Amino acid sequence: MSRVEFMQGNAACAEGALAAGCRFFGGYPITPSTEIAEAMARRLPKAGGVFISMEDELASIAAVIGAAWTGVRAMTATSGPGFSLMMENIGYAAMTETPCVIVNVQRGGPSTGQPTRAAQGDMLQCRFGSHGDYSIIALTPNSVQETFDLTAKAFDLADRFRVPTFLMTDEIVGHMRERVTIPDAVDITRSSPLAEGSLPFEAGDDGIPGFAPFGSGRAVHVTGLTHDERGYPDTTDPAAHDRLVRRLVAKVESARRAIADYEVTNPDAGTVFVTYGPPSRTVEQVMRDYPDDAVGHLRLRVVWPFPEFALHEFPNAETYIVPELNMGQVVREVERHVDQPVVPLGKIGGELHTPAELVRALEAHR
Amino acid sequence: MIAPDWLREDRLPHIYCTGCGNGTVINCTLAAVEEMGWKRDETVFVSGIGCSSRAPGYILTDSLHTTHGRALAFATGVKMARPEFNVVVFTGDGDLAAIGGNHFIHACRRNVDMTVVCMNNHIYGMTGGQGSPTTPPGAISTTTPYGMSEPAFDLAELAVAAGANYVARWTSYHVKELTKAITAGMRTPGFAFIEARTQCPTNYGRHNKLRTVPAMIEHIRSHAMLIEKRDRLVREGRPVPEDIFTIGELVRRNRPAMGVRR
Numbered sequence: 001m002s003r004v005e006f007m008q009g010n011a012a013c014a015e016g017a018l019a020a021g022c023r024f025f026g027g028y029p030i031t032p033s034t035e036i037a038e039a040m041a042r043r044l045p046k047a048g049g050v051f052i053s054m055e056d057e058l059a060s061i062a063a064v065i066g067a068a069w070t071g072v073r074a075m076t077a078t079s080g081p082g083f084s085l086m087m088e089n090i091g092y093a094a095m096t097e098t099p100c101v102i103v104n105v106q107r108g109g110p111s112t113g114q115p116t117r118a119a120q121g122d123m124l125q126c127r128f129g130s131h132g133d134y135s136i137i138a139l140t141p142n143s144v145q146e147t148f149d150l151t152a153k154a155f156d157l158a159d160r161f162r163v164p165t166f167l168m169t170d171e172i173v174g175h176m177r178e179r180v181t182i183p184d185a186v187d188i189t190r191s192s193p194l195a196e197g198s199l200p201f202e203a204g205d206d207g208i209p210g211f212a213p214f215g216s217g218r219a220v221h222v223t224g225l226t227h228d229e230r231g232y233p234d235t236t237d238p239a240a241h242d243r244l245v246r247r248l249v250a251k252v253e254s255a256r257r258a259i260a261d262y263e264v265t266n267p268d269a270g271t272v273f274v275t276y277g278p279p280s281r282t283v284e285q286v287m288r289d290y291p292d293d294a295v296g297h298l299r300l301r302v303v304w305p306f307p308e309f310a311l312h313e314f315p316n317a318e319t320y321i322v323p324e325l326n327m328g329q330v331v332r333e334v335e336r337h338v339d340q341p342v343v344p345l346g347k348i349g350g351e352l353h354t355p356a357e358l359v360r361a362l363e364a365h366r
Numbered sequence: 367m368i369a370p371d372w373l374r375e376d377r378l379p380h381i382y383c384t385g386c387g388n389g390t391v392i393n394c395t396l397a398a399v400e401e402m403g404w405k406r407d408e409t410v411f412v413s414g415i416g417c418s419s420r421a422p423g424y425i426l427t428d429s430l431h432t433t434h435g436r437a438l439a440f441a442t443g444v445k446m447a448r449p450e451f452n453v454v455v456f457t458g459d460g461d462l463a464a465i466g467g468n469h470f471i472h473a474c475r476r477n478v479d480m481t482v483v484c485m486n487n488h489i490y491g492m493t494g495g496q497g498s499p500t501t502p503p504g505a506i507s508t509t510t511p512y513g514m515s516e517p518a519f520d521l522a523e524l525a526v527a528a529g530a531n532y533v534a535r536w537t538s539y540h541v542k543e544l545t546k547a548i549t550a551g552m553r554t555p556g557f558a559f560i561e562a563r564t565q566c567p568t569n570y571g572r573h574n575k576l577r578t579v580p581a582m583i584e585h586i587r588s589h590a591m592l593i594e595k596r597d598r599l600v601r602e603g604r605p606v607p608e609d610i611f612t613i614g615e616l617v618r619r620n621r622p623a624m625g626v627r628r
Contacts, residue, residue, distance in 0.1 A: 024447050050446045055472040059439035062432065066412070066443025069430060070451070074443070092433050214428040215448065217407045221374075221423055223431035232377060233423065 002183040009147040009173040010077075012180050013103055014039035016151030017075050019186045022101070023049030024074035026063035028056055028082060031115040032171040033105035036077035057082035061089040061102065068093075068100045069222060071213030073155050077103035081112060083122055084129075090164055091130030092224045094248060097162035097201070097209065099191060101154045106170040106325075108350050117350025118171035120277055120325040124332075126166050127304050133245050135252035137259060138166040138304040140276035144178035150301060152186045157259065159191040162208055163252055168303065170325065172278040172352065194218060201244075202229040207251030256305035262298060264310070269296030270318040271366045274311070274334055276300040279323040279353055286358045295362060303330055308337040319365050321345055323353050341365070372396050372406065374426045381420055385579035387538035387564030391485050392421050394541055394562075395454065398548035402452070409452040412441040414466060416492050417566075418458035418485035435465030438473040438482065445480050445625040452552070453480040459500040460490045463519045467499070470521075474528030477556040477623040483548060484521060484559070487566035495569030502609075506573040522561045526617045531556030533616040537563040539587045540613065547615065556623030563590070563611065 007015075013036050017025075025040040037053070044051040050067070054060040060076045067074040078086065083104045093100055106122050108114030122129075126138050137157050139150040151167055158165035194200060194210035200220040203209045212218040225233040226241045234240040252259070265287065271294060273283045280299045287295060296314050300307065311320070311334060321343045322331040328344040335342045343365050347353050373396075382388050399409065409427045413419035415434035422429035432440045437455050445453045462470050462484050473482070489507055490496040497510040500521065504513040522535040532554040534547035544562055551558025565571065565582035576582045591607075593614035599606050 024443070026443060052442070052446055054439060054442070055468050058436060059442070059469055059472070062436040062439035063443030063446070065432075066430065066440035066445075067447035068443075069428075070444055070448040072447045074447070088433055089436065214410050214444065215407060215451065216428075219374075219406065219426050219428060221429050221431065223423065224433060225431070230376075 002181050004179060004181050006177055006179055007144060008035065008175055008177045009141070009144045009169060010035035010105065010175065011039050012144045012148040013077065013151045013167065013169070014043065015182055016148040017101070017155070018043055018047060019182070020073060020152040020155040021188055022073045022075050022155060023047065024064065024067035024072045025049070025051050025076065026054050026060045026067070026074070027076050028054055028060050028078065030079045030082045032107055032174050033077045033079045033103065035174070036103060036105070057085040058089060061086040061093070064100050065089060065093050065096070065098045068098050069214050071215070075101040075103065077105065079105050079107045080109040080122060083125065087125070087129045091132060091134060093164040094130065094134035094136060095224045096222050097248070098164065099158040099162050099211070100164050101151070101158055101167065102164055103151070103167040103169065105174040106168065108348065114350050116171065118278065118325060118352070119348065119350065120168070120170060120329070121348070123168060123303060123326065123329040126168055133249055135249045136164055136166060136304055137161065137252060137302065138168050140168050140301060140303050141173055142277050142280045142299070143173065144176065144180045146301065147173060148180055148182060156189045160189055160208070161252055161255065162191060162211060168277070170277055171350070199229040200231045201227060203247060203251070207247045207254070253305050256307055257309065259302055259305060260307035260310065261301040262307060262310045264296070264298055264313045266293055266296040267313055268293060268316050269314060270294050270316050271362060272296040272298060272314045272317045272320050274298045274300070274320050274322045275324070276303050276330065279325065282353045282355055282358055283323065286355045289355060290359065294366070306333045308333070311338050319343060321361055321365060323347065323358060325352070372399065372426055374424055377424050380424055382417065383568040385565065385567045385582070386417070387487065387566070388417055388421065388485050390538040390541060391483060391544070391562045391564060392424070394545040395483050395548055396425070397545045398552055399454070401545070401549045402552050404452045408450065409454065410444055411454050411456065412437050412444060413456040414461040416458040416461045416490070417487070418456050419461060421456040435461055436469060437461065438466060438469040441480055442473060442476070442478050445478050449479070449625045449627045455480060455482040457482060457484050458491070459484065459486040459488060459521070460498045463499040463521055471524065471528040474525050474530040474557050474559065477529055477531055477621055479555055479557070479623050479626045481548065481551045481558045482560070484561045485564045486521060486561050487564045487570060489566050489570040491566050491569050495573065507570070522559065522616050525559040529621060530559045530617070531621055531623060532558035532618050535561040535563070535611070535613050535616065537586045537590055537613065538565060539583050540590070543613070550615070550618065554618060555626045556621060
């Protein structure tokens with residue numbers, strides 16, 4: 001038996017985390033993500049988990065990483081300014097291959113910007129915001145139901161790939177209220193355990209080491225320094241750094257077909273909208289109001305690693321139009337993977353594209 | 367002397383300079399761990415960045431060598447998620463008092479059950495000897511070439527004011543007292559803070575006419591005054607030398623603590 005509720009996206013995010021077995025939340029209040037922390041503060045103690053309000057976002061992600069190394073599923077939630085503060089430790093999580101989930105309910109930036117308005121302006125920061133080379137996974141829900149589903153899924157991906165995994169939602173999805181079906185249980189896939197005889201950071205062909213959380217008796221040394229397969233610092237050997245960092249990137253990028261999650265509508269179309277998150281809702285509205293087989297839609301539920309092969313699901317594509325709530329971020333990925341013209345349709349200020357704006361773009365570019 | 371099974375012998379030699387006080391403090395900490403009878407599989411060492419923070423890498427337990435200043439926040443996550451673990455944090459004056467100052471006062475306030483050992487050598491050693499928030503006024507460092515012009519933090523007094531259940535200060539000269547203090551901190555539920563003044567002849571002594579290890583240790587010893595003696599001088603209306611620092615147990619109390627083993 002599942003139950004049907006009417007709730008906001010941020011509440012569904014907390015429910016999805018709890019359903020996935022999240023039992024640790026460290027956070028700091030920030031609009032428009034605060035309802036997630038509030039829900040976790042109410043629910044976690046009753047579920048045998050730990051909620052802790054940390055002194056800032058640097059501490060929040062740090063506590064989450066510490067908790068994750070004890071083997072518990074751990075999450076934090078924030079928005080732009082807090083996300084910026086988390087960047088150093090996000091790199092630490094990537095370097096140490098710590099499974100954890102970071103929710104960013106995006107708002108208008110830069111700086112304090114528009115606390116109560118929606119944006120998708122942190123999509124590149126999420127991918128590249130910490131220093132050095134690394135790779136991450138980012139999920140982009142467009143509804144309250146998807147917020148529940150993708151939050152739960154984020155924990156599995158974080159565990160499977162031992163990588164910080166992001167739910168890149170926004171003020172629109174976070175605060176809108178919709179019907180959501182909450183199942184009694186969701187399937188859970190945890191990390192593969194560290195095999196006997198394997199070193200703590202020794203990976204097989206998939207590039208993912210087995211996980212031995214603290215208390216496993218394996219005496220794992222975890223460091224953000226460049227390290228060898230034992231986990232020991234090895235900071236001057238160029239080959240050691242090359243081997244480690246290339247593996248950290250490849251374990252995610254080489255699995256992008258397995259990680260990919262997208263919807264294709266009208267694959268024979270000549271004009272193709274590429275969206276993620278709430279702009280897809282406006283595209284869907286336009287496609288309902290003006291049914292036209294010549295207009296296609298690629299909707300990404302996973303933006304990072306970027307599924308460039310999905311762009312080629314439209315063999316007749318002549319033009320790609322990319323509406324997003326920023327001045328053009330993910331459109332750069334589209335541009336570098338197709339030969340056809342790509343139209344950026346960035347919008348900032350906090351409001352969704354109107355159907356009329358998309359229709360005008362269609363008329364101008366078909 | 368500590369049992370070798372707590373050390374990662376395959377990590378030796380260590381990175382510490384000749385005459386560094388950190389090895390002494392690690393030794394005292396491991397002696398305290400042995401005194402407590404803790405098991406290796408239930409003990410987690412956490413650290414930030416700096417010379418002090420390399421210590422967990424030489425100890426054969428699960429350990430988290432984290433980012434600069436954030437060790438206490440990471441340790442809070444470990445301990446709150448798994449209260450059955452014994453959590454020990456190694457930190458230094460730069461890591462704890464400068465970049466990590468906010469985490470320090472909040473960890474004391476929360477009184478999370480962990481033991482924090484701060485190797486205070488009055489300098490950023492790893493980066494070559496820059497002035498830190500505990501560099502004494504007038505001291506020379508690479509970033510205070512005309513003498514430190516800022517006042518210094520008293521880390522132990524800060525921990526008392528912020529609410530830690532156990533606070534003590536000793537030095538790398540006072541090996542037995544330091545070991546006893548760390549043990550007492552480990553026994554006290556809640557946040558235990560032990561400051562260990564340590565010598566850094568390479569990056570501190572060199573610039574401050576304390577070039578040799580014995581000169582540095584003698585300098586620390588001769589400027590350390592028992593809290594009881596300082597209090598007696600005050601009581602008797604006698605002058606307290608300005609250049610001393612106090613050693614001993616500042617507080618042992620039983621405020622409500624978080625993350626205590628159930």
